[in-house]
Amino acid sequence: MSTETPIVIVEDQGGLALALQSRIFSDFQINQRFRGRAKVVDSIQRLREWLDAQPVGFVQLLILDWSVRFGLSTQALGFDLRTHQALSSTAIIIGYSGHDEAEESFRQFGADGFISKNRPFAAVADDIMYIVAQREHGCAWTTLN
Amino acid sequence: MREKLRVYPELIFPAILAAVAFILGLSALFGLDPTGTLRVGLADMTVAVLSTWVAIWMWFQPASPMPRWILTGCLFIGCFIGTSSSPVAGVEMITLTLPGFIGLVMIKNTRAVISLHILYMLCIFLVYQYKYLSFGLIAYQFLLYILIWMILQHAVYQSKLIQAQETKRRLIEAQLEQEQRVKNFIMFLKHELRNLATSLSGLVLILKRAACGEAIGVAQTDVLDAIAENTAQMETLTQQFMLLVSKKQLPHTVKLVDVAAVAEQCLTETKALVLRHQLHIEITSEITACCLRVDPTALALALRTAMRNALDALQERASSAAVASTISIRGYRQAGFYIFAISDDGPGFPEDYLLRVQAAQAEQMPFSLIGMTNKVGGAGIGLPVLFQVAAQHCGFLHVQNRTPAGALVQIGIPLA
Numbered sequence: 381m382s383t384e385t386p387i388v389i390v391e392d393q394g395g396l397a398l399a400l401q402s403r404i405f406s407d408f409q410i411n412q413r414f415r416g417r418a419k420v421v422d423s424i425q426r427l428r429e430w431l432d433a434q435p436v437g438f439v440q441l442l443i444l445d446w447s448v449r450f451g452l453s454t455q456a457l458g459f460d461l462r463t464h465q466a467l468s469s470t471a472i473i474i475g476y477s478g479h480d481e482a483e484e485s486f487r488q489f490g491a492d493g494f495i496s497k498n499r500p501f502a503a504v505a506d507d508i509m510y511i512v513a514q515r516e517h518g519c520a521w522t523t524l525n
Numbered sequence: 526m527r528e529k530l531r532v533y534p535e536l537i538f539p540a541i542l543a544a545v546a547f548i549l550g551l552s553a554l555f556g557l558d559p560t561g562t563l564r565v566g567l568a569d570m571t572v573a574v575l576s577t578w579v580a581i582w583m584w585f586q587p588a589s590p591m592p593r594w595i596l597t598g599c600l601f602i603g604c605f606i607g608t609s610s611s612p613v614a615g616v617e618m619i620t621l622t623l624p625g626f627i628g629l630v631m632i633k634n635t636r637a638v639i640s641l642h643i644l645y646m647l648c649i650f651l652v653y654q655y656k657y658l659s660f661g662l663i664a665y666q667f668l669l670y671i672l673i674w675m676i677l678q679h680a681v682y683q684s685k686l687i688q689a690q691e692t693k694r695r696l697i698e699a700q701l702e703q704e705q706r707v708k709n710f711i712m713f714l715k716h717e718l719r720n721l722a723t724s725l726s727g728l729v730l731i732l733k734r735a736a737c738g739e740a741i742g743v744a745q746t747d748v749l750d751a752i753a754e755n756t757a758q759m760e761t762l763t764q765q766f767m768l769l770v771s772k773k774q775l776p777h778t779v780k781l782v783d784v785a786a787v788a789e790q791c792l793t794e795t796k797a798l799v800l801r802h803q804l805h806i807e808i809t810s811e812i813t814a815c816c817l818r819v820d821p822t823a824l825a826l827a828l829r830t831a832m833r834n835a836l837d838a839l840q841e842r843a844s845s846a847a848v849a850s851t852i853s854i855r856g857y858r859q860a861g862f863y864i865f866a867i868s869d870d871g872p873g874f875p876e877d878y879l880l881r882v883q884a885a886q887a888e889q890m891p892f893s894l895i896g897m898t899n900k901v902g903g904a905g906i907g908l909p910v911l912f913q914v915a916a917q918h919c920g921f922l923h924v925q926n927r928t929p930a931g932a933l934v935q936i937g938i939p940l941a
Contacts, residue, residue, distance in 0.1 A: 393720050393721075393724055394751055394754055395721075395724035395725065395727070395728055395751035395752065395754060395755045396720060396723060396724035396727060398727075398728065398731075398743055398747060398748060398751045399723075399724055399726075399727025399728050399730070399731060399751075400727065401742065401743060402727075402731045402734075402741045402742050402743045402748075403727060403730070403731075404742075405740070405741070405742025405743070406734060406739060406740060406741060406742060417742055422802070447716070478715075478716050478719045478720060478723075479716060497719055497720065497723050498719065500726075501723050501726045501727040501730065502726075502730060504727075
């Protein structure tokens, strides 16, 4: 397991995960803030396995699709994600989905923000950084529809 | 039981008759009734037994008119005898009215019962020589009949009204359910297409950056593979959708096809998926060579869909290395059909899901299956596609659970 990246993408659509991974990698602001190439997992089970193998407080940014392999991520994550030892205390969790119901589900789940897949993909890195900035300024929840 | 009592309230008549006759019989037999004799007691007990028998008959065969006629006939005879033999004065008011009244309520055939009652009155008239008949009594009976007839008509009208409302309610519920399923299906399509479009636009963006010499952080071959995969997914989705909206007739693309080659192609694709997702699934095949007149695209789509469904059923378990799962595809000739049997050792179909699939198949309504899914995030598109492909080729689709565990899907295509 790689221990070089503080960013995790949970996305079961292979092409989209790859595009997101590349977009995050090539964005200057994200690289400045987090550094490293994002890790991609396609299911909650694999996320758990990967998190369990990471050092304490390592993960800083988690981008989570709603409808992933074997179910809904917010339901499948039975444990309290924020209390997982691999997540940094300032880790930011962002929901990323095209489902209309996902936004409310992520809000109840305790995520920091939500980005709709309806938004232009070219702006996704800026969207992520906007939510990160909002969170750092004390805003508990940001939606970008 | 409660339901039966609600639907057949007439059961109360033989039941009450049996109970009353039994109590009277007991009273007579044990000397509790000073006027009762052994003969009367035995007669009462016989009536009680017969009434019980009629009640049981009505309970088990509620649609049968026979027990109702028997009871009514016995009442007529009993009352005919009772009219003259009862020592109680004025009992004829009851004995001349009761059988017709109960007959009307129980049999609900107004004409037949009234005819019988008129015959009964005629017998009373002839045998007892005016003794028990008077103008007042006849007028009273006439009015009573009119009243009963009106009540019965109203009850029948109410019953029909309730039945119509119930049918309408069920129809609306079924329509709403169907609309919801279609809505779910459209939502799924919308989501899938949006996902694929977003993915493609992102991947194209990566290639543009790569072309400008920028670092993209991923291998270009991975990007191209992802584009190819997305395109294939879009193609499958479009094919499934087109197939579902097409007519039942075979398309023009029917030709003689080596089905083993089509099955092998689908197997290869499924094995590639298993490898890519690092799943612990063993795929076995046993395909008998055969050439069939089929639409190769539709057949490939059906096999791919069936195998993908099996894969989805197993993926969660197969993601962990602890348990190895199996998917098996068999192709063989049987009773004039070439049958593709795709099975897995997963959890199988839920029983209620299977029942609904069988009902939809019996009604030849594959579209009522759309949106019906047994997995989270599923679109409920798989089975309708299989059903449609089988129907287009005048074949069949069988869906069932295996013993001890797993699912079995059989698609039969006629050999001729």
